[in-house]
Amino acid sequence: MCASAVDADGAVYPLAFAIVDVESDDNWMWFLSELRKLLGVNTDKMPVLTILSERHNGLVEAVITHFPSAFHGFCLRYVSESFRDEFKNTKLVNLFWSAVYSLTTAEFEAKVGEMMEVQDVMPWFQLFPLIFGQFVL
Template sequence: MCCRGCPWRIHAAKLPGVPTFTIRTIHDTHTCGGINHLGHQQASVQWVASSMEQRLRENPNYKPKEILEEIHRVHGITLSYKQAWRGKERIMAAMRGSFEEGYRLLPQYCEQVKRTNPGSIASVYGNATDNCFQRLFISFQASIYGFLNACRPLLGLDRTYLKSKYLGTLLLATGFDGDGALFPLAFGVVDEENDENWMWFLSELHNLLEINTENMPRLTILSDRLKCIVDGVEANFPTAFHGFCMRH
């Protein structure tokens, strides 16, 4: 589309039996600067997704801002950020499945972990009211064996905040091998960081070590001074030495 009075026009017709068009007439002279606006409504989410599918398969971290810049460079179409974001979300869902489907598959995933990695611990829990996801705890058998047989009796506790669609918090228990490198023992995903979830995670960790250890030396735990971690360690590891990270 052009401004009123501009002679630029293009007329095309769809060819029968094939998904292509043929140009019948074109007046290719512009006397206006075209249209400047925030997004082409006809650039559908599916079109954006199809246009960027190969790029996103090669680089899933491609950002919506980079998508709209690429669309403009290649096709001369100005997208809104929302159009680019929704296009990426659609193709990522097609590639990896939706977040909702991922949560629904967690019980099956835990069963597969335990079946294919005997000795692993994998449990998922839902809210009592609506059975929506609340907690996940996983420790692979190789991690358990490695910690008990090749690591110092030292565990670091920490968490990081997830940035996916439904957010949440990742809780971590990490050991240190003979070279001083990090050695993951267990991780948990919870809906939020609070006293109850840290107490649950440390209880699961205590059960894991209690089942698999008889003569392990006195455990040392390293964390920051977050009160819910301090209380959880005191309740579940009363004989452990609890040190605090000097940075915190």
């Protein structure tokens, strides 16, 4: 497990790492507890903290527990892999990435509309409200 940060020059540097026997809910809870101690700050006053991760359930719960005011986003590589595995359709995957790179809500909704013409993707989108919830009705 590891946590990295971005400095003022945009460079990524390691904050913490741990070697565990298995990626589990308990290990994520422990790791983020230790990360919070390392940062030594009151997490309630940390609105600018952004955590990007894969969508492991234990990690999601640990972020909610230890960094409740942080924004928690999911790495689009993992999200797109989940989308690809669910739908197994190259056209839909291409439309997904077009939607991701949309610059306006209208453009995003148009791409989602194009996806809906191919297959009903709304139930899948509703699994990812942190990413798409603000756009998908």
